[in-house]
Amino acid sequence: MKRDAGKLGWSDVTPKPLWLNRRALMAGAGALAVAAPGLLRAQVKPLSPYSTDALMNTLEDITSYNNYYEFGYGKEDPKAYAQGLTVDPWSIVIDGLVDKPGTYDLADVIKGQTIEERIYRFRCVEAWSMVVPWNGFELAGLLNRVGVQPGAKYVYFETLVRPEEMPGQTGASLEWPYREGLRLDEAMHPLTILATGLYGEDMPKQNGAPIRLVVPWKYGFKSIKSIVKISLVAEMPQTTWNMQNPREYGFYSNVNPEVDHPRWSQASERPLGGGLFGGRVDTLMYNGYADQVASLYAGQDLSVDF
Amino acid sequence: MSAQVSSQSINQVLRRVPAWPVYLLGAVPLALIVLQVVMGELGADPVKTLERALGEWGLKFIVAGLCITPLRWATGVSLIKYRRAIGLLAFFYVALHLTTWVVLDLQFRWAEIGADLIKRPYIIVGMIGFTALLPLAVTSNNLSVRRMGAAVWQKLHKLTYVAALAGAIHYMMLVKAWPLEPMLYLGAVIGLLAWRAGRSWRRSQGSVVTAQTAK
Numbered sequence: 001m002k003r004d005a006g007k008l009g010w011s012d013v014t015p016k017p018l019w020l021n022r023r024a025l026m027a028g029a030g031a032l033a034v035a036a037p038g039l040l041r042a043q044v045k046p047l048s049p050y051s052t053d054a055l056m057n058t059l060e061d062i063t064s065y066n067n068y069y070e071f072g073y074g075k076e077d078p079k080a081y082a083q084g085l086t087v088d089p090w091s092i093v094i095d096g097l098v099d100k101p102g103t104y105d106l107a108d109v110i111k112g113q114t115i116e117e118r119i120y121r122f123r124c125v126e127a128w129s130m131v132v133p134w135n136g137f138e139l140a141g142l143l144n145r146v147g148v149q150p151g152a153k154y155v156y157f158e159t160l161v162r163p164e165e166m167p168g169q170t171g172a173s174l175e176w177p178y179r180e181g182l183r184l185d186e187a188m189h190p191l192t193i194l195a196t197g198l199y200g201e202d203m204p205k206q207n208g209a210p211i212r213l214v215v216p217w218k219y220g221f222k223s224i225k226s227i228v229k230i231s232l233v234a235e236m237p238q239t240t241w242n243m244q245n246p247r248e249y250g251f252y253s254n255v256n257p258e259v260d261h262p263r264w265s266q267a268s269e270r271p272l273g274g275g276l277f278g279g280r281v282d283t284l285m286y287n288g289y290a291d292q293v294a295s296l297y298a299g300q301d302l303s304v305d306f
Numbered sequence: 307m308s309a310q311v312s313s314q315s316i317n318q319v320l321r322r323v324p325a326w327p328v329y330l331l332g333a334v335p336l337a338l339i340v341l342q343v344v345m346g347e348l349g350a351d352p353v354k355t356l357e358r359a360l361g362e363w364g365l366k367f368i369v370a371g372l373c374i375t376p377l378r379w380a381t382g383v384s385l386i387k388y389r390r391a392i393g394l395l396a397f398f399y400v401a402l403h404l405t406t407w408v409v410l411d412l413q414f415r416w417a418e419i420g421a422d423l424i425k426r427p428y429i430i431v432g433m434i435g436f437t438a439l440l441p442l443a444v445t446s447n448n449l450s451v452r453r454m455g456a457a458v459w460q461k462l463h464k465l466t467y468v469a470a471l472a473g474a475i476h477y478m479m480l481v482k483a484w485p486l487e488p489m490l491y492l493g494a495v496i497g498l499l500a501w502r503a504g505r506s507w508r509r510s511q512g513s514v515v516t517a518q519t520a521k
Binding site: 061064073076126173276 | 343346348349350351352354356410411412413415418421422425427428479480482483484485
């Protein structure tokens with residue numbers, strides 16, 4: 001099933017896309033202004049109230065600097081080795097405590113959901129950050145459609161395992177499949193999206209095609225890529241980095257400048273895109289989304305639930 | 307026999323090759339890095355790329371310096387004349403690596419730098435490595451060797467082992483999971499130090515034996 005350039009892709013779902021597409025970007029000067037070397041300002045005011053108006057990183061930076069261990073350790077590895085990944089056909093198993101479990105074709109997953117642009121800050125646990133214009137829909141929309149049963153407390157996700165197309169999976173760098181999880185209230189939060197594209201294009205393979213999670217107030221590794229399984233469960237699920245090193249990576253992994261990684265500080269970060277002298281800024285609580293999400297954690301000791 | 311002859315002839319040729327070209331060659335990686343900076347080819351995270359490249363070159367020169375003596379043991383080829391240049395290059399790259407961290411990465415945020423120096427094991431280990439290199443760089447000249455005497459000077463320069471181990475461990479400690487490259491450096495350093503340790507242990511055993519037979 002080859003897609004022609006002119007045909008619609010996963011980010012082109014009715015209603016009419018609200019994002020600024022790449023053709024418009026390339027058409028030029030009118031669409032975008034270069035605000036700083038390596039950073040772009042959206043000329044169209046972000047339509048979603050959840051979007052930041054911060055300067056966006058370029059498509060080039062967003063697609064050439066990735067952590068995706070299924071394709072290798074290096075930041076350049078995903079771009080180099082992910083291009084052979086088959087993302088069509090694609091289906092997601094949705095099971096556990098849901099009313100309508102099953103294997104859903106990607107088109108079916110997206111059916112009825114509103115794909116919109118969400119310009120989010122993205123903070124890596126390695127203390128660098130970007131601003132990414134995702135295209136996606138709220139995870140809550142999908143969960144409501146499949147019907148969450150009363151006993152469900154957490155949502156568990158898995159990435160594809162396909163060593164013949166994911167060379168990093170032949171090594172033992174991490175235990176495969178890559179696993180992630182959210183508490184149900186986190187999963188239902190309107191900021192939490194399943195993204196199917198960025199910059200108005202289908203999701204690049206190195207960024208987690210064809211569909212990935214984006215949870216902007218948590219460290220980047222929580223935003224699991226290339227999802228093939230979503231389970232509603234009663235118990236807190238096991239998550240990959242927490243399994244790899246429980247002392248360093250907690251289940252919650254909320255961006256928190258006051259709770260350091262045991263090996264390095266999380267007090268500040270290097271926003272990428274500013275070049276060699278781009279500088280360093282203070283990291284914001286919940287990556288700047290405290291107003292929207294702090295209430296989820298009321299009463300929790302964040303140094304324990306890190 | 308023929309191996310001995312060829313190592314001797316190599317040494318003879320080397321006698322005519324001065325050490326200064328090593329400095330020139332050693333500056334080539336820096337020149338390439340500067341070129342990448344100018345061309346904007348350091349990727350999305352240029353600070354980290356620069357920092358990593360400088361640190362890795364520091365480690366490479368440290369490992370190269372550690373290879374010189376075992377190479378002589380194994381083949382008879384002596385590169386000892388170039389060791390000072392290699393050592394100073396190592397120091398030079400490590401110093402640039404540290405400067406990049408302070409100036410471009412941490413941007414003179416002294417409070418954070420101070421906290422890192424106290425709290426972060428990988429920073430502490432890295433600083434131990436740099437501190438171990440300092441007296442070596444300062445005494446890497448003929449005057450110092452003369453003033454200190456060869457024996458004391460050689461003893462001091464055993465700090466290289468501390469710097470090498472600290473550098474390799476520092477690299478290993480700052481990565482997530484178990485990527486190959488830092489493990490290779492750490493393996494090389496441990497291997498080269500173990501070779502020395504094994505040899506001096508055998509020699510101490512051997513000298514005991516000869517002392518006994520002499521009696």
